[in-house]
Amino acid sequence: MLAGKRILLIIGGGIAAYKCPELIRLLRGRGAAVTPVLTRAGAEFVTPLTLSSVANEVAHSDLFDLTHEAEIGHIQLSRAADLVVVAPATADLMAKMAQGLANDLASTLLLATDKSVLIAPAMNVRMWEHPATQRNRAQLAGDGVRFVGPNVGDMACGEFGPGRMAEPAEIVAAIEAELSGGSLSGKHVLVTSGPTHEPIDPVRYIANRSSGAQGTALAAALRDLGARVSFITGPADVPPPSGVTVTRVQTAREMAEAVAQALPADAAVFAAAVADWRVANANGQKMKKDGKGTLPTLEFAENPDILATVSQMAEGRPPLVVGFAAETETVVEHATAKRARKGCDWIVANDVSPASGVMGGAENAVTIIDDAGAESWPRMGKDEVARRLAARIAAALGEG
Structure with missing residues (x-):
């Protein structure tokens, strides 16, 4: 090169x-x-x-x-x-x-x-x-x-x-x-990033500790290789990169709708940490303590599975669908099972247990799981992970 x-x-x-x-x-x-x-x-x-x-x-x-x-x-x-x-x-x-x-x-x-x-x-x-x-x-x-x-x-x-x-x-x-700039010229890549916020009431919500840094870095790396990037982001800690089409969402259902609107694409990378559940009985007003120690009852409903939905599309499925698996134990085993269950082409697995410092941190250590098996990369900056993954995506799309 x-x-x-x-x-x-x-x-x-x-x-x-x-x-x-x-x-x-x-x-x-x-x-x-x-x-x-x-x-x-x-x-x-x-x-x-x-x-x-x-x-x-x-x-x-x-x-x-x-x-x-x-x-x-x-x-x-x-x-x-x-x-x-x-x-x-x-x-x-x-x-x-x-x-x-x-x-x-x-x-x-x-x-x-x-x-x-x-x-x-x-x-x-x-x-x-x-x-x-x-x-x-x-x-x-x-x-x-x-x-x-x-x-x-x-x-x-x-x-x-x-x-x-x-x-x-x-x-x-x-x-x-x-x-290698330009290797994705003419390609459209969809990237999701950040957490989703699922409301309990107008001032409280359920979320996770995702900063959005890895998805943001990946969108920038794909842009730098010449791709047209549709970047769909939840309320992340980091600003979106310049030179991409940004759609901001709050909830998983909003993200699912935005993904549907952004398709078709040559590749779709689902780096967002989407909440698995939402509060089905979210209150329209701020919930108050009643002074008697009565605790509110929250009823949960399952959110749409965006990765599985796109991976299993009968028509219009992107040629390459990449998911992320944030795990806290037996990372490769859980991620391998997730890939089979969802039907995506690759899973990017990482350990997000508190000791790893990955969620909200500047570095990441990932394992790429595909048909060939599991390929572990050394710990490195999230920007570097993004560049390597973008180059891998470009190579895969170039091969057809």
């Missing part, structure tokens, strides 16, 4: 820069050419000689290099690449990118490029969570910059949390996904 591609790799000043020689080695092993660019701070962690040796190209660092700037070298570097990758992307580099500053070679290249930009943030957890960094992140995402990571884990400073740079293999997978 990367044969003949040129990657402009900008290396910021963080301890994670030590991973960049391995990243270059992996990229070259897949046929890509890599041009390294070091910031002044980046050179404190990895030397130009090391990068030049691994990349077999000159590692650039000086904006005012007379040899290269005689021919406006920073413009040539920024335009010659197929993709610009920033790893590690420090808080300082992200701030420069968001504000359009250009006072060194790296920031000048980022402002001058007309190519897509993929960044792998890396910084202390407090720096990542700071409102200024999150504002910059939102600005960059709105500008079309792609992200891989950051991952959650131990920091060099001894703290723990989000801020670790994605591993080299994850970054390579993100690069491959970015450069």
Whole structure:
């Protein structure tokens, strides 16, 4: 996939820069050419000689290099690449990118490029969570910059949390996904996401802890591969991605209706955590305590089974139907049984027990179950899970 591609790799000043020689080695092993660019701070962690040796190209660092700037070298570097990758992307580099500053070679290249930009943030957890960094992140995402990571884990400073740079293999997978853009061009993919809220009365409801992060990331990844995405979301914690058709719903019945309206599709991915039951005797007014300790009686009714309904359609069934199975025990066994019961093509199974930290967290560990069996993926960021799953969907649709 990367044969003949040129990657402009900008290396910021963080301890994670030590991973960049391995990243270059992996990229070259897949046929890509890599041009390294070091910031002044980046050179404190990895030397130009090391990068030049691994990349077999000159590692650039000086904006005012007379040899290269005689021919406006920073413009040539920024335009010659197929993709610009920033790893590690420090808080300082992200701030420069968001504000359009250009006072060194790296920031000048980022402002001058007309190519897509993929960044792998890396910084202390407090720096990542700071409102200024999150504002910059939102600005960059709105500008079309792609992200891989950051991952959650131990920091060099001894703290723990989000801020670790994605591993080299994850970054390579993100690069491959970015450069395979268009593999879903002309395809329509339906994605459901988030929880549903089933009312008890006008102010109370039954729900689950789904944040909608995985479904949202998947919709964005499918969009990035060129698909036309119909995104049907319950009341999620995360905003929907740009560039997709968004339908917002509250209840399972509303989601079922929205799915029916969005069909036909080439693929349907049901990532939403739909409530299995609703309150049949929901009250039209807020329920009050009577002061006597009498407890209200809630009667439940089964919600429509959206995944089974679409999987078992006699006419108009999408060629590929993917379900999700959120389990707390014997994950693969329960998910395998669910796939057979529902009739879908794939099930994406994950462990959502409290100890896993998956529901509401930034990472996921999934197992894909299909006719060939169960394929377990290592724990990784939800964005990375989405990119890999989107690439798998594209490959399946491409095969017919």
